[in-house]
Amino acid sequence: MSLSDQATERPTYTLWQMVLYMLRLGSLGFGGPVALVGYMRRDLVEDRRWITEADYKEGLALAQLAPGPLAAQLGIYLGYVHYRIPGATLAGIAFVLPSFLMVVALGWAYIRFGGISWMQAVFYGVGAAVIGIIAMSAKKLTEKSVGRDKLLWAIYLLLAIVTVATESEIAWLFVAAGVLAWLLRAPPKWLGKRSLHAAALTQAPMAGSFLGSMDVSLLTQIGLFFAKAGAFVFGSGLAIVPFLYGGVVTEHQWLNDKQFVDAVAVAMITPGPVVITVGFIGYLVAGLPGATVAALATFIPCYLFTILPAPYFKKYGKLPGVTAFVDGITAAAVGAIAGSVIVIAKRSIIDVPTALIALATAALLWRFKKLQEPVIIAVAALVGLVLHPLLHA
Incomplete structure (x- = not known):
């Protein structure tokens, strides 16, 4: 029996320890999907040794292969590894709930006080620091x-090159990368049939075309739209932003451009998954019921797309052919993550001060391995509050 198999059979932690970890990550984990998947690897694989490297790689591959937000799906899968559906469910809820409550509170303040003028100043500093954080996370993952x-x-x-060039993540390339590694390394005969099922997932976006505009209540419209967003958008939480813009601003006209940009900023300055911006958008459209429906509709599909294939990943994941397939997809996923650092940087690094903040963040994380990211985020927010008014008066 391998060490990996032993770890799978005898977890060294309790379910509630995992739930508390995900609650803490959802409360303090800044930096978006790239940083969050890096934190999970650092904390759960390297430091605490709760999860094996193989299980982490399988989870990352499945999260990248299936539609939905990357970090949330990886968190759900890691909860599944030892505690199956109860673990996946509680880990997913614990990871998402803190940031959901935060964006609802910000949505209330946004409506009550007519916008959040200080947010641009905070995001000026935080957005730049986030680039340093995710760059270091991408380096370690690589x-x-x-x-x-x-x-x-x-x-x-x-x-990485395709992600930078297209500013999007192309799902079929992840499958192709896995198939290429499998064909060149260890192609078992049965994998040819099973890989078709995995490849079929990439056709899911076309299945969403039937969810068009319907004459239904506002909450139902919100539920249908965000369910489609959760079920048919591949890649990280950042990949969902263009899709949301097309539906929320252009198609349904629920928000204007400024409100949508503010919604994305809220997602970036709050911890947890970036895709939680759907809660803020839902709140602006239809209050607390709108926020709740939007969040549930977005996360339930990604939850199902994680726990339904998970048993097959656990059962066949140690076979040589599947290992090669997962290695190929993982390399593709990490390449896309590295490319996304450049894509995000083009929007956050807008002048010399923001470039210096990003470089200083990366240097500090390089020099001080135990430095906590929330400390950096807090300092960057203060720097933004001071510098932004002076530079953009």
């Missing part, structure tokens, strides 16, 4: 997942 493997480096670089 070192651990790609190493010196030439094939994985080729996949990694291709996906």
